[in-house]
Structures are given as structure tokens and as C-alpha cells.
Amino acid sequence: MSWPAEVAARYRAEGYWLDRTLDHWVAEPAYPGKTALVSGEHRISYRELAGHVAELASGLLAAGLRRGDRILVQLPNRWEFVAVLLACLRTGIAPVLALPAHRDNELAYLARHTGARMIVVPGTWRGFDHAAMATRIAGALEWPCRVAVCEDGPPDWLRAPAGPTERPDPDDVAFFLLSGGTTGTPKLIGRTHNDYDCHIRHTAPLAGIGPDTVYLAVLPAAHNFPLCPGILGTLAAGGTVVLAPSPEPAAAFALMAREHVTTTSVVPAVARRWVDAATASGPPAPALRLVQVGGSMLEPDLARALPVALGCRLQQVLGMAEGLICYTRLDDPEELVTGTQGRPVCPADEVRVVDDGDVDVPEGEIGELLTRGPYTTRGYFGAPEHNARAFTADGWYRTGDLVRRLPSGHLVVAGRRKDLINRAGEKVSAEEVEQLALDLLDLTAAAAVPLPDPAVGERVCLVVVPRGAAPALAEIRAAFLAHGVAHYKVPEQVEVLDALPLTAVGKVDKKLLRAGLVPS
Known part of the structure; x- marks a missing residue:
């Protein structure tokens, strides 16, 4: 799905799309002899x-x-x-x-x-x-x-x-990113040259990226977060990108010190490990200026501890591969940097916060975040039925995030409507895990729910109703891995019930399930 012709014309006229x-x-790079990439010994x-x-x-x-x-x-x-x-x-x-x-x-x-x-x-x-x-x-x-x-x-x-x-x-699809959606298979997001160029131009300056930037890519490069402004924004500005094989503190800190890293992006689970390591050993690199944190909610105590432990500024990020990016600003007061997930980066970003009937809620109240704009997709590749649910008729993308909007325009994430498990920044579809469990094991019913985990934020817990003998966790994990399932989707805990609790309309009551599994 593409932007309507009149909308595309407006984005061009207003300078958001430059047709390049x-x-x-x-x-013809501006800095031909300068180091663009550091990758291992290369x-x-x-x-x-x-x-x-x-x-x-x-x-x-x-x-x-x-x-x-x-x-x-x-x-x-x-x-x-x-x-x-x-x-x-x-x-x-x-x-x-x-x-x-x-x-x-x-x-x-x-x-x-x-x-x-x-x-x-x-x-x-x-x-x-x-x-x-x-x-x-x-x-x-x-x-x-x-x-x-x-x-x-x-x-x-x-x-x-x-x-x-x-x-x-420039209106062609430049590349496809994968959505962390709730359906059983990942949805493909076709990002065009025009929209992603707009994306880069509106995020890089707000992260202070320029020719002197040394960006450390520790998250998988195929993710939107390290790509933009990260890898592509740094290269477009004439900076240097350091490609790290692992976010583990010892390896990442060594690269930071050796390459005089100024900027990097992590998810909260990585931020927590870095803060703990730096608290024990000291800040990793004197050149480090900015750490962006996104991918899931950042706890306020960790937000306050990070700048002290790492000796740099924090920038909170609320973003999605589908488009909309929100940043806290480098000159925001501390209470906004530690207590919000930022505000949209582009003046043409449109945001609504709505109730279950798609009616805008009063400022400060919680609702679902809807968005559209010059770098937010209008539909997934080859998924017409899903598009009918995920997008409104007039092009608003239903993010599934529950937020409240402050008078400053900053958003505070309050939860999510989507049935997702956020494991170390990787979005795991509960529906996919459940369907795999039913296909691979002898079960009457299955439900996947997120449980708090200090190392990865949320771990995958599978609640099963077996037909016969209850499967052990080792059996479940072996079946998933033998089927060729990515390791981050494989259940890390199993609970056995005689029946799954249901809501009044007959759906699995996951709120009740989680309440029974998380100690009070």
C-alpha cells in the first residue's frame, strides 16, 4: 500500500521527500579516506x-x-x-x-x-x-x-x-523490515527510499550525529533501531560505524574504549547489564556522549542510574519499524528524559490517542496510539486482511501501544494492546508460540504469556493443558528447536493447568493467567 497521491505531493512540496x-x-563520499566501518580486524x-x-x-x-x-x-x-x-x-x-x-x-x-x-x-x-x-x-x-x-x-x-x-x-521499496506483530508470522514492512531518507534526516540531528560521531552497533543490524539513525545516519553524515558482535559489557566496553565511541543504542535489558558492569568498574569510555534506549519500557530508576554509571546522556526512544519515532530531546529537563519516551521527531508526524471506539481521549488519559506521517507505512507487504485491521480507512496505523500524552507532546507508554512478549527487545508473538506448541506437542490448549525476568525483561512462559502426560520443559524446548524455531521464541518456563481461564466472551484470560504466575 502506498501513500495517496495528494498526500505524497504534499510531502514533496513541504520538503519531507527529496526524491533521492x-x-x-x-x-562520491565526502570523506573518502576516512574510516567508515570497523568490523573485527577490518x-x-x-x-x-x-x-x-x-x-x-x-x-x-x-x-x-x-x-x-x-x-x-x-x-x-x-x-x-x-x-x-x-x-x-x-x-x-x-x-x-x-x-x-x-x-x-x-x-x-x-x-x-x-x-x-x-x-x-x-x-x-x-x-x-x-x-x-x-x-x-x-x-x-x-x-x-x-x-x-x-x-x-x-x-x-x-x-x-x-x-x-x-x-x-525513490518511491521504490528500499528494503523490508520485519514487524514484531502479534500474528503467527512476521509481517513485512516495505520502507521506501523517500520515507527512510526522511526518517534519517529527522532523527540524526536530534541524536547529535555528525562527522565526528563514532557509532557502536551492538543490537542486530537488521533492526530498525540500530539502522536509523545509527548505521545509515552515521554513514550519511560522514561518521564511523563500529560493528560489534555482542552487547555483552566486557566486549562492548573494550570496543568503546579502543574506538572512542561517542554514541550507541541499546534495549533496557542491555542497559541494565551495562549499568551494573559500569557501576562495578567505572564508566566504559570518556568519549561516550549518548546512549539511546528503546525497544521496551525503561524503568525510571534505570533511566536515572544510566547517565551516572556510563558517564553520558540518556535519550529515550519510542519507535517502531512501521515508522513513527519519538525521542526525548538532548535539552529536555531530567523529569522528561527519565519519565517519558519522547515526542515525535518530525513536524509532519501525526499522532492520536484513542479509546476502544477510536474516539480521541482527553490529554493525559491512556489510550491506543495511532499514527501516520511521511515515514510511516500505509500497509504491510502481501497482507490485505491484516492491513484491514492494522490500518484505518484514512491511513492511521494502529500501533497497539497504550500511551498517555503530556501537554509538552511527550508520550508515556502505559502498556500494550498487542499480545506480545518483549524478550530483550525482540518482539515474540504469543500467537505464534501457541500455534507452534499445538502443532508440535500433544496438547488440548496452550497460552504463551510474558513473565518478568531481570536479565531479558520478559521471558516466554508457556501454559499448557496436556491431553495425556504433561510435557517437561526440556521436551518442549527440544521440539521447538528441532522444528527450526529462533531461540528467542523458545519457551523458558512451562506451567501445567487442567484448563485455561476464560473471559466472559470465551477468550483466554491472560491477565488472570499472569496474575497467578507472578508472585505478589
């Missing part, structure tokens, strides 16, 4: 990055791909991820950004749903053979699909002498 592609800074200049991108763009076309084709890219935080992404942006080939944690279950669905013609993976990553998985999935498709394995760089056959390429239209 996201790679506009790559071909230090890649802007000139070298431009060369890699040009060769990969030609290589993709030489492999038979064309503008509008879709490929799966499942790469960890390494320089190849950035180079392949930028090569796709140049050619109009739309990459579907899969997470390294995805396994056969998720990747096979994405390949079929998008008609993927190539799968780009590492060889073996953290003990898992991604190349073998990609080969299995590609071989099961009814159309040709090549597998490109990036070991120490992309394969030679994916490179070709740089030459002219067909340029995409």
Missing part, C-alpha cells in the same frame, strides 16, 4: 566501501537479479551486511532483513512469502551452519534461488567489475 535514493552519499574507508558497493551491485545484476527482485539477507553485525545492503539500495533489489537468530521456520516462510531469488548468509555463525540452512530452504523452492555465503567477505562470484546500473525510483 538512500545511497546518494556512497558514490577498517574500511569510505573509498573502499564505495568500491565494495559498486562491485557487489554489478555482481547482483550479473547474477540475473533486477530492480524489484527480493532477496533474503541474514548477516550478523559485520561489514558485509552494510556493503550488501548498500549494493541493493543502488540497484533497486529489495533485501528482506532477516535476523541472525532466525532458523528454518522463519527463513523458509520469508523466502516463500517474498519470492526470494537469493539468500545471503554467513557460513557458520556462533556454532550454527547458516549455509546449510539456506541451501535447504533454497532447494525446496519452486523457483531458482541462489545462496551467497559470506565467509571473510562476499563470495567472488557476487562481485563484478563496476559498471552502470539501473537506478531505483
